[in-house]
Structure formats: C-alpha cells, structure tokens
Amino acid sequence: MQYAITLPADYDMRIIRHRVQSKGHLMDGFPGLGLKAYGVRERGADGSPVNEYAPFYLWVDPEAMNRFLTGDGFRGVIRDFGRPAVRHWQGLFHRAGPASGRPPGFFSRRTETVPEGADPGGCIADALARHEELATDDGVFTTSLAFDPFRWELVHFTLWADAVPEGAGESYRVLHLSAPGADALPAGRRW
Template structure:
C-alpha cells in the first residue's frame, strides 16, 4: 500500500462551488481505476472546522504502486496540472490499514495528521506504538477506515482516518469528503504491512 496526497491551496475568496462541481462531474472517473484502493476527494474551507485556508486536497491509498504511476503520468492528473499547475505530491509507504465499524457507510470526512519521528528514537518502537493506537482507533464508533504510513526520507508518519460523519477536533487537519472512489478497498489489506 502507498499513501499519496497533493493539496491545492486556493485564494481566500475562491468559490468552493467550483471544486464541488468538479468533483461531482469528474469524481466517478476513478470509481473503477485498477490498482487504486481508495481516493477521498477532500476539501477544507476557510473558517470551517478550524481551517485557515480553502483547499482541495484528495488523499489516495494505492493497492498497486504501478497504478499510482499510471495516474500521475496519465490524463487524469494532466487535468489537475492544466487547471491548477503542477502541485507537489507527497507519498508515504503504507504501514497499516484497517476498516472500522462504519465501513458499511459512505464517509463524510477524513482527518490527516503528520508526526515527525523524534531524533534518536528507535523507528520500530515509534511505529509499533503508532500501530497500536491505530488498532484501537479502528474499533472506534464512526470510523470508516484508518491507515498509517511512513516517509523514511523525512522520518515522518502520516495518520489518515476516514470518518462516517465529522472528524473529531483533535484528529488533525479535517476535510470534508465530497466523493469516495474505492475500487480496490479490499486490496489494501487489514493490519500491519511488513
């Protein structure tokens, strides 16, 4: 599994109805994209859920890294580049994924939090502690699914959770989910991935 996200930060007065329309008219195009585990079409709106910005920031979990490459070099991402410029794309190695009790409902929100591994800390110990917290989180009412991934270049963890309704205030950056494409959800596995 690979996690991926790019964020398009938009002007403070940007009409977010444009992004909503874009997702409504194009979101279904990845509903059957081979190798994609899921794509959560997320937005943040300035002044809502503590967001300081207007932002379109979809989050992806890829079951197949070759599919991620096909997407980034294909027509779908060309459209993003054409309309908004080429954004930096963050990506992380998947460490853990598990569906939650709300996996039978469409998610309404996701949260994302990054955490730098402390200098001098044993990476295996930090990851084991984070996985244990995600195991508990996966059993929490309202969780659609939760994942943990690692960027070993910067030694950074990303905590990603889809919620049936609103994400809790302490979960990290909170996004509204406008659409979920999940053609390969079952291919993401369940549990630690090493």
C-alpha cells in the same frame, strides 16, 4: 499518496465541488486504486484557516499510481491548477472500521515526527498499536498509517463517517469516495 492545492482565500469553492461532482466518478473503476477520498477544506468551516483541495489515495498497485500520475486525469489537474507536489509514503497499516458500511463525511490527516534520537521502530510500534485501537472506534470508516523516511514522519489518515474528533488532525470534508479496490487493500500491519 496525497497532493494539496491551496486556493486563494476568496476562491469560490463551488468550482471544486462542481469539479468533483462532474469528474469524481471517473476514478470509480480505476484499476489498481484502493480508494480515493476527494477532500476539501474551506476557510472558516470546520476550523480550517485555508481553502484547499487535497484528495488522498490508497493504492493496491504502485504501478497504477504511476499510470494515474502520468495519465490524462492528472494532466487535467496540472492544466487547471499547475503541477502540485505529490507526496507518497510507505504504508504501514490499514483497516476498515465499524462505520465502513456508511459513506464517509470527513477524513483527518495528522503527521507525527519521529524525534531525533528516538528508536524509530518503537515509535512505529506505538503508532501501530494506536491505529489497531482506533480501527475499533464506531465512527471510523477506515484508518491508515504511513511512514515518510525522508522527513522521519508518521502520517495518519482516517476516514470518518461523521465529524473528525478533536485532536485527530486536520479535517477535510469528503465530497466523493472512489473505492474500486477497497476490498483488495491489505488489512492490518504491513511492518
């Protein structure tokens, strides 16, 4: 699951940093949450054209996602920024990488459209194979693949110990990681 809040070009991103610093720990023990990476992009940094607050979540329990979206924590997001569109996907793959013992500094998100007329199963199988290989990269904290059948997109999320490699997707700096149920996230293929 992810929502993205695009902020004005002159927005003081210290406000977001303070928000995460003062409230991020509140998700550290949220029942049913696998992990939440508090991600930001800052205009002019790490190749970003925009200021954006865009955390992403991996849920162990879909009911927990529902509780979060209708609970006090998300009401605060709505109060402060308006109600963002929340995207969620069907998980296809998740695996911790060799850097899972270090705190992640970044995550990447990349979408890949399943071409019209292509075999969706073949596209998914190819993406799964690439994620199996990616999960062995020394810089990978964890990597996940999801499927959006509404848009016919594959969505690639990878947490990196250090900078996002060229071509891995949009780069987000991780301000905090809440991972109360990371060990409970199913590993490997879910397809």
